[in-house]
Amino acid sequence: MTQLQINGQTKDVEGSDDIPLLWALRDELGMTGTKFGCGMAMCGACTVHMDGSAIRSCVTPISAVVGRAISTIEGMETDRVGQVVQQVWIENNVAQCGYCQAGQIMTAVSLLKTTPKPSEEQIDQAMSGNICRCGTYPRIRAAIQQAAGQLAQGAQL
Missing domain, CATH: 3.10.20.30 (Beta-grasp domain)
Structure with missing residues (x-):
């Protein structure tokens, strides 16, 4: 055990x-x-x-x-960054089939904790190891940018 x-x-x-x-x-x-x-x-x-x-x-x-x-x-339900990321995921209609989304969210949360204001290039680099067969990459990038902005402003949930 x-x-x-x-x-x-x-x-x-x-x-x-x-x-x-x-x-x-x-x-x-x-x-x-x-x-x-x-x-x-x-x-x-x-x-x-x-x-x-x-x-x-x-x-x-x-x-x-x-x-x-x-x-x-x-x-992530008790993680502040995780809560914000999940909320903006919903607001941006990121998920299509949804299968990859847990992994996408976990990678996005890790990125935002280490790089609070990531550039598009930093987002693309961090997320490049997460495959989305539905191709929601533009929505993923937009959601991460929105989450970064909200977190920088002290987002309240």
Whole structure:
């Protein structure tokens, strides 16, 4: 049994230490907001945060996250930046099919926490590892820019 810190809570996970974090989240803990996409860390659907930085949970073994703070899309409801990003996602009608959106949001939140006023180039670079088959990239960029503006103004939710 391995103990992980997920969304501010201690969670027990069974299985070997080489199980990808994605499967521990989805199969053992029932946290299905984090999606399986490619299994090779190339599409971004499985993005979560480890100590605030975006990582790909499909290739990260649980042994690599023991003792680290993991945040998932489910944890964004109590994260101020996460709340703002999710609200502007809705306002900009970003989601189309929605499958990639949890990973997109997690990457956007990580970007805004490290770069509060990102340029278009910084947004494009940060988000380049997240694939959206529906092609909502212009709306994603607009939502991130709007979130940055709101956060800079001390957005109230």
